[in-house]
Amino acid sequence: MTPQAPARAHRPRTQPPDTDGRSYRVGAGTLDPTQLWRALPQALRKLNPATLVRNPVMFVTEVGAALTTGLAVASPSVFGWLITVWLWLTVVFANLAEAVAESRGRAQADSLRRTRRQTTARRLTGRHPDSPGLPHDEQEVSAAELRRGDFVVVEAGELVPGDGDVVQGVASVDESAITGESAPVIRESGGDRCAVTGGTRVLSDRIVVRITQEPGASFLDRMISLVEGAKRQKTPNELALNLLLVALTFVFLMATVTLQPMAIFSTQVMGSVPDTGAINSDGVTGIVLVSLLVCLIPTTIGALLSAIGIAGMDRMVQRNVLAMSGRAVEAAGDVHTLLLDKTGTITFGNRRAALFLPVAHVRDRELASAALLSSLADETPEGRSVVTLAREQYGLDTVPHADAQWVPFSATTRMSGVDLGGPGARSLRKGAATAVADWVREQGGIVPAGLDALVKRVSMSGGTPLAVAETVDGTARVLGIIHLKDMVKPGLSERFRQLRAMGIRTVMITGDNPATAAAIAAEAGVDDFLAEATPEDKLALIKQEQAGGKLVAMTGDGTNDAPALAQADVGVAMNTGTSAAKEAGNMVDLDSDPTKIIEIVEIGKQLLITRGALTAFSITNDIAKYFAILPAMFAGVYPALGALNIMDLHSPLSAILSAVIFNAVVIVALIPLALRGVRYRPSSASALLTRNLWVYGLGGIIAPFLAIKFIDVALVQFIPGI
Known part of the structure; x- marks a missing residue:
């Protein structure tokens, strides 16, 4: 019977790359309106001053709302109560933005909690389980009693009781509770795919696991805490922006406090002042000043800043990437150098047959047919790729041979083949030249002279030559060469071009010789490569880049990658890798897809762009509020300021109320954008800055003018006396 290659499960990507350069976008989906209602109770709980004090801008707004509440009670008026209600709504809407962002994380955490249950562990005692043939005992204990260094045995149908490394055996493991992927994965001892996660289920065979976690500090526990935002700390850029917002708030607070004394002084200097209605009454003056302060300080970005950061981590989780901190997500957006392993990242994991090169007097189809037959017993990925190439290029198929004696590939002989008996006995071999x-x-x-030339030709191009030969009735001859090559994954060259446009330098890391590395680097389109790389070489390269003031990102899965992952600013460890690699990195890719680091960088970029865009919008939309409130307040004292009432608002009170209402409503309007993120397309920093200034800076000036005028007209219709 013809040997058949075993079926291999295909693990789909979380988000397929779109490489057309036009429609690619990093996003987080639309906002379900029902999320606003579900998050409302949490937003109301955040009104606690002890909680809100962490956000100085909104804390000042809440103090102002409390102050206007007292003034409205002391001197009741429709204007006073309307201002008070909308100031409280401003604070609630700001809390709502953060609450919605956190609710997404809690929903994901609840899903993860369902996978964590009280598990009984079979702990091994006595002899070390790494010593085969020696007796050892089992002891049933609660999984909560396990300590780092304990050994447990897990068999088919049982849950892995804690994080650890497989030290004996090989098994198929269902990790769908962690990764969301239904396809099982193989975990085995003695390699870089030995790590298992507590709460996953063993589907087949028996493994012995060495526990690597401390009690209550499992990977699943950390994942739950991080996705629900319990341990999210503000990033350096976020802290710097917060400091700026605090400074602006203090400046405007001082300016507002001095306005009333200035107004009294002005009236004394100018003498009589035209009557401006209720705005000059003692009961309303304090409310007007509070309204002015709230509209002057950057409430929009102050309300959305925390939600933007939480949403950035949420977008990572949606792509099955666990960021250990907000700092890691932010650092991904500032990366200058991207280190990528060649095998599995830039190229497919194994070399594949790409071309048949016959020697003189041998036809291409004849070589392909012999290569196919001699590869049927070769179960290696390279052997299967030869069969695939022959079938795809020449439409060849296998015909069962009852008298065939198959010769499987052997590392000793470095060949595979088949011996066909009967009339015209024929033997075929394929393997190392x-x-x-x-x-x-x-x-x-006799080996033809042309064989060496073909071997050198393939080797110089960075490929691996495999020779094919046959004997027919005792006559042996070489038929030609199969060119095996590292196949660059489709679409990567376009992605690297996009990264180059973003100012990111890509470096391929490989253990190949320089000639092979240069050929693959040129085909993939990376900026540079490091050939014959050792773990020390990777670490030295990262330190060299960082010494030049650059942030570096890289991926890895093995223990030998741990030093470089720890040194890199963004270290993405594969979930299939060792515990040492996952502990060293500041991100873990649950799908174990090395190419996802490109998406991680783009998500980080989107986080920074979203924060910058909404900051620009927040600052510029204050301009419209200035034109609404300041002329209304001071036109009576300085009539020339009436010329600044370019929106032709109905009255001073309607102008102030319209600005306060807009100040609250715009926060709700921007929550979906803060959670989804600003549309991101790879381009240079200057191009992104120009685009944000035109779209969000200019938009932040125009939109409020239109909205405040619309609100003013509506107020006049529903509250004629205002």
Whole structure:
């Protein structure tokens, strides 16, 4: 029977790359309006001053709302109560933005909690389980009693009781509770795919696991805490922006406090002042000043800043990437150098057959047919790729041979093949060029001079040559060469071009020789490469880049990658990797897709762009509020200021109330944008800045003028006496 290659499960990407350069976008989906209602109770709980004091801008707004409440009670008026209600709504809407962002994380955390249950562990005692053949005992204990260094045995159908590394055996493990992928994965001892996560289920066989976690500090526990925002700390950029907002708030607070004394002084200097209505009454003056302060300080970005940061981590989680801190997400947006392993990231995991090169007097189809037959017993990925190439290029198929004797590939002989008996007995061999040449000579054949030229041609191009030979009725001859090459993943060259446009330098890391590395780097389109790299070389390269003031990102999965992952500013460890790699990195890719680091960088960029865009909008939309409130307040004292009432608002009171209402409503309007993120397309920093200034800066000036005028007209219709 013809040997068949085993079926291999395909794990789909979380989000397929779109490489057309036009429609690619990093986003987080639309906002479900029902999320606003579900998050409202949490937003109301955040009105606690002890909680709100962490956000100085909104804390000042809440103090102002409390002050106007007292003034409205002391001197009741429709204007006073309307201002008070909208100031409280401003604070609630700001809390609502953060509450909605946190609710997404809590929903994901609840899903993870359902996978964490009280598990009984089978702890091994006595002899060390790494010593085969020696007896050891099992003891049933609660999973909560396990300590770092304990050994447990897990069999098919059982849950892994804690995070650890497989030290004995191999098993198929269902990690869908963690990754969301239904396809099982293989975990085995002695390699870089030995790590298992507590709460996952073993589907087959038996493994012995060494526990690597401390009690209550499992990967699942950390994941739950992080996605629900319990341990989210503000990033350096966020702290710097907060400091700026506090400074602006203090400046405007001082300016507002001095306005009333200035107004009294002005009236004394100018003498009689035209009557401006209720705005000059003692009961309303304090409310007007509070309204002015709230409209002057940057409440919009102050309300949305925390939600933007939480949403950035949420977008990572949606792509099955666990960021250990907000700092890691933010650092991803500032990355200058991106280190990528060649195998599995830039190229497919194994070399694939790309071309048949026959020697003189041999036809291409004849070589392809012999290569297919001699590869049917080769279960390696390279052997299966030869069969695939022959079938795709020449439409060849296998015909069962009852008298065939298959020769599987062996690392000793470095060949595979088949012996066909009967009339015209024929033997076929495929393998390393030197091994096949020796086999031909042993069969009494002559190796053609052209073979060396073909071998050198393939080797110089960075490929691996495999020779194919046959014997027919005792006559041996070489048929040609199969060109195996590292196949660059489709679409990567376009992604690297986009990264280059963003100012990010890409460096390929490989253990190949410089000639092979150069050929692959040129085909992939990376900016540079490091050939024959050792773990020390990776670490030295990262330190060299950082010494030049650059932030570096890289991926890894093995223990030998741990030093470089720890040194990198953004270290993305594969979930299939060792515990040492996952502990060293500041992100873990649950899908174990090395190419996802490109998406991680783009999500980080989007976080920074969203924060910058909404900051620009917040600052510029204050301009419209200035034109609404300041002329209304001072036109009576300085009639020339009436010329600044370019919106032709109905009255001073309606102008102030319209600005306060807009100040509250705009926060709700921007919550979906803060959570989803500003549309991001790879381009240079200057181009992104220009775009944000035109779209969000200019938009922040125009939109409030229109909205405040519309609100003013509506107020006049519903409250004629205002």
